[in-house]
Amino acid sequence: MKALEISQISFSYHSSADQSAGGIGYALHHFSMSIEQGKIHALLGPNGAGKTTLMKIITGVLRGYAGDVFVLGNKMPDNKALISIGCAPQAIALYMSLTALENLHFFGVMANLSKDQIAARSDAVLAQTGLTDHAQKLVSTYSGGMQRRLNLAVALLHSPKLLLLDEPTVGVDPQTRNHIYETLSHLNASGMTILLSTHMMEEAARLCSSVTLLDKGEIIFDGPMAAIDNLEKFFLEKTGRGLRDD
Amino acid sequence: MIKRQLSEIVKKEMHIMLRDKQTILLLFLMPLALIFFMTLAFKGVYADKIYEKQISTMIENESKTPKANLLEQKITSNKLIKRVELPPGVDKDRIFEQGKAQVLVVIPGGFETGTSPVEIYFDPVFDTGYKVAVRSLMASLTVEVVMGIENIDAVVAGLITEKTRKDMIVPNPLQLTVPAYAIFAMFFIAIPMSIGFLKEKNDGTLQRLFTYAVSPNAIALGKIIPYYIINIIQFVLMLFVGVFIAPSLIGTPFQTGTHPWHLIPVTLVVAAATTGFGVLIATLAKTLEQTSTLAASGAILMGVLGGIMVPHFVMSPLMQKLAMISPIYWAHQSYLDVFLRNANLNIILPKLAVLLFFALACFLIAGRRVKWM
Numbered sequence: 001m002k003a004l005e006i007s008q009i010s011f012s013y014h015s016s017a018d019q020s021a022g023g024i025g026y027a028l029h030h031f032s033m034s035i036e037q038g039k040i041h042a043l044l045g046p047n048g049a050g051k052t053t054l055m056k057i058i059t060g061v062l063r064g065y066a067g068d069v070f071v072l073g074n075k076m077p078d079n080k081a082l083i084s085i086g087c088a089p090q091a092i093a094l095y096m097s098l099t100a101l102e103n104l105h106f107f108g109v110m111a112n113l114s115k116d117q118i119a120a121r122s123d124a125v126l127a128q129t130g131l132t133d134h135a136q137k138l139v140s141t142y143s144g145g146m147q148r149r150l151n152l153a154v155a156l157l158h159s160p161k162l163l164l165l166d167e168p169t170v171g172v173d174p175q176t177r178n179h180i181y182e183t184l185s186h187l188n189a190s191g192m193t194i195l196l197s198t199h200m201m202e203e204a205a206r207l208c209s210s211v212t213l214l215d216k217g218e219i220i221f222d223g224p225m226a227a228i229d230n231l232e233k234f235f236l237e238k239t240g241r242g243l244r245d246d
Numbered sequence: 247m248i249k250r251q252l253s254e255i256v257k258k259e260m261h262i263m264l265r266d267k268q269t270i271l272l273l274f275l276m277p278l279a280l281i282f283f284m285t286l287a288f289k290g291v292y293a294d295k296i297y298e299k300q301i302s303t304m305i306e307n308e309s310k311t312p313k314a315n316l317l318e319q320k321i322t323s324n325k326l327i328k329r330v331e332l333p334p335g336v337d338k339d340r341i342f343e344q345g346k347a348q349v350l351v352v353i354p355g356g357f358e359t360g361t362s363p364v365e366i367y368f369d370p371v372f373d374t375g376y377k378v379a380v381r382s383l384m385a386s387l388t389v390e391v392v393m394g395i396e397n398i399d400a401v402v403a404g405l406i407t408e409k410t411r412k413d414m415i416v417p418n419p420l421q422l423t424v425p426a427y428a429i430f431a432m433f434f435i436a437i438p439m440s441i442g443f444l445k446e447k448n449d450g451t452l453q454r455l456f457t458y459a460v461s462p463n464a465i466a467l468g469k470i471i472p473y474y475i476i477n478i479i480q481f482v483l484m485l486f487v488g489v490f491i492a493p494s495l496i497g498t499p500f501q502t503g504t505h506p507w508h509l510i511p512v513t514l515v516v517a518a519a520t521t522g523f524g525v526l527i528a529t530l531a532k533t534l535e536q537t538s539t540l541a542a543s544g545a546i547l548m549g550v551l552g553g554i555m556v557p558h559f560v561m562s563p564l565m566q567k568l569a570m571i572s573p574i575y576w577a578h579q580s581y582l583d584v585f586l587r588n589a590n591l592n593i594i595l596p597k598l599a600v601l602l603f604f605a606l607a608c609f610l611i612a613g614r615r616v617k618w619m
Contacts, residue, residue, distance in 0.1 A: 059457040079459035087457045091450030095258065097265045102258075109254040110458040112247055154454075 001073045003162050003193035004035040004058065009067035011053060011217075027053040028065070029217040035195060035210070037072075037161075040188050042204035042211040042225065043197040044235060046244045050217040051197045052090065055164050058195075059087050071162060083111060086160030090167040090197075092147045093154075096140040100131055100150050103139060104157055111158035118157075125153040128183055145176035152180065156187070163187065163194045169203060181207060201232040215239045248464050255468025262442065263472060269438045273480060277431035278487060281423045285496055288419035288557075300328035301376060304347040306338065309355040317353055317364070317391045326383060342369040349380055357388070364388050420498040424488035425581035426554045429574055431484070432477045432520040433548065436541035439473045439524035444537055452618060462618060470521050477517035485509070504588040511591070512584060515598045515605070516577045522608030523573075529615040548572040573604040 009031045028050045035041045045051050056062040058069055060077040074081035094103050101122060108118035126132045129149040139147060152168060165184075169177045184207060188194055198204055204211060205225065213221040213235065220238045228234045263269055307318045322329045330347050332338055341347050348369045354362035366384055368377055390398050446452040455465060488500045502509070527544065531537040549555055551565075552574025558566060569575040580597045583589035 056453070061453055061456045082457065082459050085457065087454070089450050089454060093450035093454040095262060095451060096449075097262050098258065102261065106254055106258050107454075107458070110251055110455060110460055112250075112459070 001037070002034045002070070003037040003039070003072060004033075004195065005068075005070040006031060006033050006054075006058075007068045007070075008032055009054075009057060009065055009069065011057060011062065011065040026217045028057070031067070031214065031217065031219060033212045033219065033222055035162075035193055037193050038188070038191050039210055040184065040194040040196060040208045042208035043195055043214070044199075044201075044204060044211060044231075045214040045220075046239050048244055049215045049239075051214065052166060053217075054214075055087070055089075055166050055195075055197060058164060059085055083158060084161045085164060086155040086158065086162070087164045088152045088155035088166065088168055090170065092151050094139050094147060094150060097138060099136050099138055100126065100142075100153075101135045103150065103154060107154045108157055113158055121157050121159065125156045128156065128186075129153040130179060145172040148172050148176060149180065152183070161191075161193060163192055164197075165194060166197045167199065168196070169198070169200065177203075201235060205231045213238055247459075248461060251460055252464045252468050252471075255465060256471050259442065259469060259472040260475075263438060263476065266438065272434055272437060273431055273476065274483060276434070277427040277480070277484060280427040280430070281420075281484065281487065281492065282496065284423045284427065285419045285492065285498060288423065289496075289498070299326070299376075301326055301349055301380060302330045302347045303327045303349040303351060303380075304330055304332055304338070304341060306350065306352045309353050309357060311355070311358070313358045313391050314353045314355075317357075317387060320387045320391065321351060321384070324383060324387070326379065342367075348372050348376070351384065358392050360392075418498045418500075420488060420492055420496065420500050421585055422557055422582070424484055424492070424500065425585065426549075426578055428481045428484035429516060429520075429552075429577045429581070430545065430549050430554050431480050432516060433523060433545040433574065434541070435473050435477055435480075435520050436524035436527045436545060437538055439469070439521070440528035440531055440537035440541055441534055443469060443528040444531060444534055447618070448534075456618065465618075466525075466616075470525060473524060474517050474521050477520050478513055481509075481513045481516070501585060503584045503586065505584060505590070508584045508589075508591055508594060509581070511598060512577075512580045512594060515601045516580070518605040519573050519577065519601045519608075522605035522612075525612040526608040529612040529617075548574045551575065553578055573601055576600045576604075 009028050010026055011028045012026045031050070031054070043051050043054065053062065057065055058071065058076065060082055063077060069076040071078075071081045072084055074084075076082075095106070098106065104122040104125070105118055108121065113121065122135075123132070126135050129152055131146060131149055131153065134142065134146060139150060142150065148168070148171070152165075155163060155165075168184075169180050172180070181203070184194060184196075188207075194207075196204065196208060205228075208225050210223065211221070211225050211228065211231075212219060215238070221234075225231075303321070305318055305321055307314050321327055332341065333346060336344060336346060338350065341350065349372070350367040352365040352367070354365065356362045357364050364384060366381060368380075386398050389395065395401055443452075452465070456462075485502075489502060493499050523544065524541070527537060527541045531540050549572075551569050552558075552572035553561065553569055554574060558569055558575065558578070561569065576597045580594050580601070583594045583597070587593075
């Protein structure tokens with residue numbers, strides 16, 4: 001059974017009437033990919049390629065798409081399968097006027113964890129992300145790197161089997177970045193499947209064993225990382241050097 | 247599961263709201279300050295207008311006859327009048343310009359025979375209510391002097407008498423400002439409510455919530471319930487201040503009416519209307535700036551129309567009719583029904599029905615417009 005299987009997904013932010021009237025394109029068009037369990041898979045593409053849209057579809061945030069998404073064999077959207085997904089969005093999606101522990105407690109209840117589970121898992125993920133000493137502080141007092149780590153901790157709280165990361169190291173210092181890399185390697189070693197969306201080629205090359213490259217909602221490349229010599233060069237060759245301002 | 251998630255969302259909203267000092271200032275301290283200051287400001291417009299206020303009056307006795315002197319003495323000794331003398335070197339035609347007096351009374355020769363009437367001049371900006379009171383006083387005193395009556399009030403007592411119900415006190419500004427600014431503050435809940443919703447939408451926390459199996463209904467209810475509770479707390483606090491604190495500080499009594507338990511349905515319905523307004527603003531606004539502008543200007547406009555800033559009874563007939571388009575009017579009148587009119591529930595219910603209709607309309611429009619992402 002695959003951790004994630006996406007088959008012929010098409011999605012547009014515009015209505016079908018808009019599309020037929022103005023020929024407005026799809027955010028994703030006949031998109032298919034799959035990830036084996038226990039792998040770290042890179043999702044690469046220029047801005048506007050459809051990476052975040054894909055993440056939103058997998059997590060059930062966006063609905064009304066054509067095609068099928070299966071998470072650990074469950075056809076999405078499925079509430080039970082949602083609990084097996086952990087998601088750290090690109091934005092720091094935390095409540096700034098709550099403490100780290102209060103944030104973890106809140107999202108723990110949303111994930112339907114018991115009070116004891118929340119307490120135990122909060123301790124574990126805070127230790128994993130190096131935030132134990134700051135658990136009682138308001139998130140608004142955290143540095144950018146600490147907030148980014150807590151963003152990851154919340155995603156790990158309910159011990160998901162599939163972890164979706166959207167730019168998990170954007171705007172952090174090399175120390176925090178390295179800490180996050182090590183955390184992800186440990187999680188993967190314990191059997192967690194990770195889908196990593198990133199613009200940092202060296203990050204993808206360092207962590208991931210397979211890669212999907214998409215542009216304008218369509219797949220450009222899908223295969224093992226080992227097949228690519230220089231990821232940045234490969235990326236530019238496949239997607240072009242022109243700026244993406246639209 | 248949904249109940250637990252809902253309760254946690256409510257707790258989270260409460261935490262966030264109560265840790266925001268600006269929200270506390272806006273929702274609790276602003277209306278308290280307004281109740282105190284507006285009560286003091288309006289004090290002169292109500293009962294103590296006649297009984298406490300003294301009107302600066304200059305008297306020119308041109309006649310100097312015994313009757314003219316008696317009239318001068320009667321005017322001077324009346325408690326409504328504070329006699330002022332024309333300062334040396336000041337032209338009496340310019341006293342209003344210089345703010346030396348509000349009224350000038352000229353007693354001409356022959357006023358007793360009706361050949362030259364007593365003349366009253368008013369400061370052009372003088373309140374009409376005071377003008378009527380002074381005119382009425384001068385008429386009474388002149389009749390007393392001319393007709394040789396000792397006390398005209400005693401004479402007319404058999405013809406006219408003022409009856410007040412035993413359980414009623416004279417309406418005072420506190421009776422109006424407590425419900426008025428409680429309602430006003432309750433409508434201001436739309437500001438933190440809509441800002442909170444938009445912030446969560448923008449910072450990605452709302453999106454993150456949807457990655458768990460949380461129903462949109464639980465999220466919506468979880469966002470409405472805390473503000474509904476805060477609205478009720480706001481009213482209870484304002485009522486507490488109105489009943490127990492303000493009277494001793496301002497010296498103005500406050501009565502809760504003979505059916506104070508009617509405040510429960512009124513407050514529950516008013517809170518539904520205010521949270522409905524908040525939800526509507528949250529779905530109409532696209533930016534944080536828009537939420538503040540729409541919510542604040544909406545609440546102020548409804549307050550002005552509804553008789554919060556300017557009491558409904560002093561409005562022109564047209565404005566009194568226009569006031570009815572404001573839900574704040576219906577809310578305020580419902581509270582006045584309880585506090586001052588001792589109204590039965592069947593009198594209040596139609597007003598509450600209007601407020602419920604407003605609340606339902608807001609929730610319905612918001613439900614159609616809401617975009618979670």
